[in-house]
Amino acid sequence: MTPTHAGHATRYPAEFLALTDTDEKTLSVLNGSCVFAEPFVREDSLMAWEKSRRFIVEALHGDGTIVDYGCANGYLLRCLQEWSGSRLEPFGVDNHPGRLNQARAMFPSLAHHFLDPAELTESRIFDYVYWAVGDNVDFERQENQNWLALVRGHTAPGGRFIMGFYDTPEANQRKLTVLRARGTAFDAVLDNPAGSGEMIAWVDC
Known part of the structure; x- marks a missing residue:
């Protein structure tokens, strides 16, 4: 039988x-994502995760x-x-030491790629x-505009800056409206075709 992930x-x-x-491993990797089947079933939870994130590719x-x-x-x-099917060299940034250590363990040969x-x-x-x-990030606030500029500034010339929005569709649209009004010109916006409300938007730099 061909091994599959989330039914693919x-x-x-x-x-x-x-x-x-295992159930334990699945709960661990999905911890904090707010994506679980209720009640928890491993395959159903992995399917829900994949439906909520695969469209990023x-x-x-x-x-x-x-x-x-x-x-x-x-x-x-x-x-x-x-x-994605592409050769992606992963790097990660997080301000939580425990999460960073988990990411380093997931990519042991690239542990130095995961930074505070x-x-x-x-x-x-x-x-x-x-x-x-984050759902609580208000882009009307100048400090969050500064944060946006800082994160976007790590995009290489010719690269792509991608923002993910995982609140309600209405809240996601409000954020997008504020960002555009404050000067972010997105090259594309994509709603999750799985219909679960998530959205990404990107800027080609």
């Missing part, structure tokens, strides 16, 4: 499937370096590597910068 008939390497081959149009700003345990980066925000110097740039925006 795609061939995935055994080491990727091993990340979620539509913004990844080729090989390159990718940094997940707010990478948590690194599982999204690992999934994007498999889902204070360690991310201005000179570090990437082909893709992905930032899942």
